[in-house]
Amino acid sequence: MERRVRVRFAPSPTGPLHMGGVRTALFNYLFAKKNGGDFLLRIEDTDQNRYVAGAEAYIIESLKWCGLVPDEGVGFGGEYGPYRQSERKAIYKQYADSLIENGFAYYAFDTAEELDELRKKAEADKQVFSYDLHTRNSLKNSLTLSKEEVTERLQSGQHYVVRFKMPENRDVVEEDLIRGRVSFNTAQLDDKVLFKSDGMPTYHLANVVDDHLMKITHVIRGEEWLSSMPLHILLYESLGWIDTRPCFSHLPLILKPEGKGKLSKRDGDKMGFPVFPLLWKDPESGEYSRGYREDGYFPEAFMNMLALLGWNSGTEQEFFTVEELIDAFDLSRVVKSGARFDPEKAKWFNRHYLHQKPSAELAQQFKPELIAKGIEVEDIKLERIVAKVKDRCDFVKDLWLQSHYFFVAPESYDEKTVKSKWKADTGEKLLAITEFLATVENWKAESIKESFSAFMTEKEWGFGAVMVPIRLALVGTSTGPDLFEILELVGQQECIRRIEKAVELLK
């Protein structure tokens, strides 16, 4: 019987969602949609100490902005709720109990301080303490203590944790959809805590129980979980769920653009790129972290970039709509090795999407900025301006930098250009040109160009000597679109005024 494909994205609300997390969500989403399945959002808030206010709302808003809208989950409804693990607290204990009953787990009474002590001692001997088959028999747990004492400790309300009793020597072999066969020997693994003394399950227990109860068919998560896969497999087995256990896929990590290690918030701060989808204000420190959205990235560019970081379609196609991604997506084409993030390429994706967007749409996104500056322009004209300059922008926010001179006169002139292009007779020529411009009747780029050419021929002046100076007067630099287009859009009177002003200032 084919089960309906169900995948989940299960972040912890410990802070803003990292772009690596967004990519994990994206791959889950693509896989679900590709297979006509469900994409769920589960909030894994079993660690009360690390809970950060606002993080959950941030995660939900991020997914929405990215277009990765869950079919079920916190904030999205569904029949398998609640989807917040803290609200499922009552569910987990029975499974921990049943594991103990069946001999797969045991109570452990060692305090955190005692274990810390053991770790320190081991470290001093250049050893590593591990709660495992070698040490469990000399520690305080239901394997070493008498039945009576265990009962007594439990009844007296003493704190305890439940640990998984890792089998002594078994090879756990599992087929990872991305990595292929991965094997572990249980002798190397420790007795992980499944249930904490505060009554909450750890990730391992909660994750397995919830994935089972929520009928998850495929677990697609980051590589940092690969090492705990054998524990999870064994848990499914011990709980009697081995036949319906999900398939596993472990995604490669996103690494720093340069240097060692995985991508972190600091890299973004240092090199000037966002690491998070949305702007985030740390509730504790009040510190801000930039976001892709606020930095001006289009969500479709962000998704496209993320999809190609660690996955490819096997073709040479680089630009994908979400629909195309869904169609092309295949877990077996996910790359196994970690990928260094390249902020330049992220920008390149955005540039591409910006160039593709209709000027009218970009104009509407640009408009609020102009209004804030007290500038009013008709839509038609703004659209024409945007059409002229959008090719030189990466982001909507670059539009102003590239088009400000259409709205306000330059306040200074690029020194280098002045030095090399502004000759002794330039002012004189430009004044003659303003007189000519005043006589132009049809103020359209084409006809201005036509009559201007005639004027220049009559004067026997070279174009080169005046084109750049005129541009300098109108724009302030030697850059920009076709000069006659600028002339038209700036307007006849304003052009004349700007040239006269430049002549006066630069003579």
Place this chain on the structure above:
RNA sequence: GGCCCGUUCGUCUAGGGGUUAGGACGCAAGAUUUUCAUUCUUGUAGCAGGGGUUCGAAUCCCCUACGGGCUACCA
């Protein structure tokens, strides 16, 4: 330290026994643009090292090196 995963241009990647090792970003040059940018063309640059296996290895195997992850009552 132990365990697990990985390693093709600077970066993202294709290629999985016979390829001139392909594409993209970046960078450089040229063309177009009387500017600048866009665009187009071209160029630049790579199979971590060593052993096998094989007629033949980037590709399969082993070792080493390097990189990454895990090694919490965190996820």
